[in-house]
Amino acid sequence: MLLTGLTPTLAQDKQVSKDSLKINLNMDAVYSRPFLQFGKSTVAIGGYMEVNSNYFVTDGITEGLSFHMQRLTIFMSSTINQRIKFLTEIEFEDGTKEINIEFAALDFELHPLLVVRGGIIMNPIGAFNQNHDGPKWEFVERPLSATTIVPSTWSNVGFGLHGKSYQGSWVWAYEAYLTNGFDDTIIDNELGKTWLPSTKESPDRFEESFNSTPMTTVKTAIRHRKIGEIGISWMGDVYNKFKEDGIIVDNKRRVDVVAVDYNTTIMQKWYITGEWTWTFIDVPETYSQQYGSRQTGGFTDVVYTILKKRMLGWDKARLNASIRGEYVDYNRDTFNETGGKIHDEVWGINTSLSFRPSLQTVIRANYGYYWETDLLGNPPSKTVRVQFGFSSYF
Amino acid sequence: MGGLIQNLNVFIILTMLSGMLSCDFITPGPVAENEILDGPIEGLTFEQNALFVAGDEAFGATFTSKTGLGPIFVATSCGSCHAGDGKGHPFTTLVRFGQADTTGNIFLTRGGPQLQNRAIPGHMPEQIPEGATSAKFTPPAVTGLGFLAALTDEQILANADPGDADGDGISGRPNYIIPPDYFQPQGIHQFREGKIIGRFGKKAAAVNLLHQTVNAYNEDMGITSDFRMEDPINYAVANQSADMIADPEVPAAVVRNVVFYLRTLKAPIRRNEMEPEVIRGQQLFSDLNCVACHLPEWKTLESDISVLSNQIFHPYTDLLLHDMGASLDDSYTEGIAMTSEWRTPPLxxxxxxxxxxxxxxxxLHDGRANSIEEAILFHGGEADGSRQLFLQLTDDEKEALTRFLESL
Incomplete structure (x- = not known):
């Protein structure tokens, strides 16, 4: 069994094929992509792009129609040796506003159950963080919970282990890593709420840990070829600088994230994918309660294939209709002053009509309706998002 | 036939896509202007609108430890105390302490007059010093303030009756405040013994919106500005150093933009004012003599913002201090107000x-009343006569009065 599903080939400029006997999990997404290999080179390359239009209306106010180059991602992999592989993913977001190395890691396979990985790693929390490529999804927007509670794409430098075991139609896998982690901006940011993605703004996080305390991420998942996959994951870290020059200046304050993810396919026509996340943060009692100590959120996508046939000259083209339900609660605490619930929530329903000329390309039109409340639970603002876009591997 | 169906599919797809993208179908409409407090006064110029937007952004900006928050504070932004430009919540209700009579605040060197009950990580929040009297202040709504700011001292004094010369039991008087050193008097102001009439705040302790805004930046958020260059500090902690952010943490221009925003927020627009029950309630409001303090109508004179000039508006306040009796006496005061005196809040x-x-x-000033009726029943002192008349109303009449007040 190959480590990654990439089959070395000697063919000229040939698309790398996947091992059809293998059962892929979300954790395999990083290698489970279309790559092109050139001649006898051990290097394969690929990538994807996402571009879309946005038309948003909030409580009757719109900024009008605009166009958004969401991302251009390039990945390269190399099978250095049958059991030593390298892959990197470099992403240009919003044009060149953000340029990130999202993944750059070496895998050494000692045994299928014991693969050592080191480099910039996508922490295996939930499923979306590792399986986020735009062409795989029917929606222009990434799920709220997967981007604002789990800060996808959430990558850090570190080392760890992963492995898999196959038993008939079942596969079980695990991942465990020590990496750099969060910093104190998660409770000290201009959004005024606990916001794990704030750490991504730090230019130093690939260079050193904020507080010299590694973050631990552990995931286990199990999949049946016909039933589906379920995963459970946790990452935990001390996020504050509790020590300066060797002198203790604060308590160690932790952030812990737990996630459950799932996906299944029913009758080859219905595809259900989702995840739910819970976050626990030790916020100082004397700080502002607007920074929540508990958060939760999740989403479920239901995709239905309306047509799968030759359309517009494309064989096996698909027309899909999809719906996404999502919810995030950025602050599950109660007010000290009144005992009442702190709100700061978003509910959303997003619908999609998408056309896939091939599995690697999607043309999608989305209509989403979102309700957002402030901390106090005042009448929610209502936002409609109308988006149209392309996303394709290349 | 197959080709026809295929083309039909394509047609349906394209029609649905273009339909979704080309029209405003199923989009949330605007909230009615009279259902929200925020938004500019009508008739601002483009340049004034741009200033309004800049002020609105500054009003909503959240401060962090890296942009100067604290180190001790009450709130992290203006908007967090005045959600939607409306009244505040107990979460952001602040505490003032240290002044028990008109001789001044004797706790200024121990952190007075305002308690900063929160702190950025690594700092200790303040506590009320032993022996200091205190009162809670719920943040007020900030809409329509430009109209109140445009009134002249002479207009305010015209309604004062400090000695109750007319014998109606109501004796409103202005609070006189020593203005801050950056205060620049305008034609609307009259000095009296080096003091100016205060017109903003629960005790009318702020002489104008700049004074109010500078104090809010500093005492509510721990933000220094060109007008107040020192952070609040916790005097109970031996090390009195503040944060390490260079001062001023906001420049004068930002403060002035916020002041412009406050001056040009529209006045609240009434709802259901033509309903018979509301009209009946309005008459009862007058019959109970609530209008003696909650003065319904004012007219501005000339203003440097032309849309504020010569405008009739209905704030239901006289901007004067009134003795509200023992039940609203928190043993804390500001300026020359007595502890039982409060500025009539606009309704x-x-x-x-x-x-x-x-x-x-x-x-009420500290959010203690959870209904309009409860708020009325807390009235005492000069308002006791009105409260007694309210108690004599039938349930229907009380309901009509409430409906009227809710229409404001």
């Missing part, structure tokens, strides 16, 4: 308060 926007307070009323 406009009252009906929209719940939409800014999380669906619950938190009324």
């Amino acid at each position: 406009w926007g009252l009906g929209l308060s719940k939409d800014a307070q999380g669906g619950v009323y938190y009324l």
Whole structure:
């Protein structure tokens, strides 16, 4: 069994094929992509792009129609040796506003159950963080919970282990890593709420840990070829600088994230994918309660294939209709002053009509309706998002 | 036939896509202007609109430890105290302490007059020093303030009756405040023994919106500006150093933009004012002599913002201090006000308060009243006569009075 599903080939400029006997999990997404290999080179390359239009209306106010180059991602992999592989993913977001190395890691396979990985790693929390490529999804927007509670794409430098075991139609896998982690901006940011993605703004996080305390991420998942996959994951870290020059200046304050993810396919026509996340943060009692100590959120996508046939000259083209339900609660605490619930929530329903000329390309039109409340639970603002876009591997 | 169906599919797809993208179908409409407090006065110029937007952004900006928050503070932004420009919530209700009579605040060197009950990580929040009297202040709505700011001292004094010369039991008087050193008097102001009439704040301790805004930046958020260059500090902690952010943390221009924003926020727009029950309630409001303090109508004179000039508006306040009796006496005061004296709060926007307070009323100076009726029943002192008349109303009449107040 190959480590990654990439089959070395000697063919000229040939698309790398996947091992059809293998059962892929979300954790395999990083290698489970279309790559092109050139001649006898051990290097394969690929990538994807996402571009879309946005038309948003909030409580009757719109900024009008605009166009958004969401991302251009390039990945390269190399099978250095049958059991030593390298892959990197470099992403240009919003044009060149953000340029990130999202993944750059070496895998050494000692045994299928014991693969050592080191480099910039996508922490295996939930499923979306590792399986986020735009062409795989029917929606222009990434799920709220997967981007604002789990800060996808959430990558850090570190080392760890992963492995898999196959038993008939079942596969079980695990991942465990020590990496750099969060910093104190998660409770000290201009959004005024606990916001794990704030750490991504730090230019130093690939260079050193904020507080010299590694973050631990552990995931286990199990999949049946016909039933589906379920995963459970946790990452935990001390996020504050509790020590300066060797002198203790604060308590160690932790952030812990737990996630459950799932996906299944029913009758080859219905595809259900989702995840739910819970976050626990030790916020100082004397700080502002607007920074929540508990958060939760999740989403479920239901995709239905309306047509799968030759359309517009494309064989096996698909027309899909999809719906996404999502919810995030950025602050599950109660007010000290009144005992009442702190709100700061978003509910959303997003619908999609998408056309896939091939599995690697999607043309999608989305209509989403979102309700957002402030901390106090005042009448929610209502936002409609109308988006149209392309996303394709290349 | 197959080709026809295929083309039909394509047609349906394209029609649906273009339909979704080409029209405003199923989009949330605007909230009615009279259902929200925020938004500019009509008739501002493009340049004034741009200033309004800049002020609005500054009003909503959240401060962090890296942009100067604290180190001790009450709130992290203007908007967090005045959600939707409305009244505040107990979460951001602040505490003032240290002044028990008109001789001044004797706790200024121990952190007075305002308690900063929160702190950025690594710092200790303040506590009320032993022996200091205190009162809680719920943040007020900020809409329509430009109209009140445009009134002249002479207009305010015209309604004062400090000795109750007319014998009606109501004796409003202005609070006189020593203005801050950056105060620049305008034609509307009259000095009296080096003091100026205060017109903003629960005790009318702020002489103008700049004074109010500078104090809010500093005492509510721990933000220094060109007008106040020192952070609040916790005097109870031996090391009195503040944060390490260079001062000023906001420049004068930002403060002035916020002041412009406050001056040009529209006045609350009434709802259901033609309903018979509301009209009946309005008459009862007058019959109970509530209008003696909650003065319904004012007219501005000339203003440097032309849309504020010569405008009739209905704030339901006289901007004067009134003795509200023992039940509202918190043993704390500011300026020359007695501890039982409070500035008449404007009642406009009252009906929209719940939409800014999380669906619950938190009324009176400290949010102690959770209904309009409860707030009325807390009235005493000069308002005791009106309260007694209110108690004699039938349930229907009380309901009509409430409906009227909710229409403001």
